[in-house]
Amino acid sequence: MIEECQVGLRRGALRFSRRDYDRFLAGIEAVVLLRDGADLLILPVREAHAGGYLLKQANLAGDRTAHVAGFLRDQGADDEVELTRSAAWNEERAALILAGFFGLQT
DSSP: OOOEEEEEEETTEEEEOHHHHHHHSTTOOEEEEEEETTEEEEEEESOGGGOSEEOEEOSTTOOEEEEOHHHHHHTTOOTTOEEEEEEEEETTTTEEEETTGGGTTO
């Protein structure tokens, strides 16, 4: 069974609902983003001092956000885009994968 969640992108910030954060990233302080062709990989980082983009609480509901505009610009993507996409957890890569994410940006 493939586990999926919704990842939002709004004005250069990745957004996770509290439900999806608790399900896939509970206790995680930061994420690292990697580009693999057209796919965006979101890898959890257990300790914020290890690097990555900090996951900050966005509201009282407990939703989380990570400001990633610089990464998007570095990859030639529009950091002003607003969208919500399904991401699938990949055990082998220990990452959430937004398949075809960069294909949407062209």
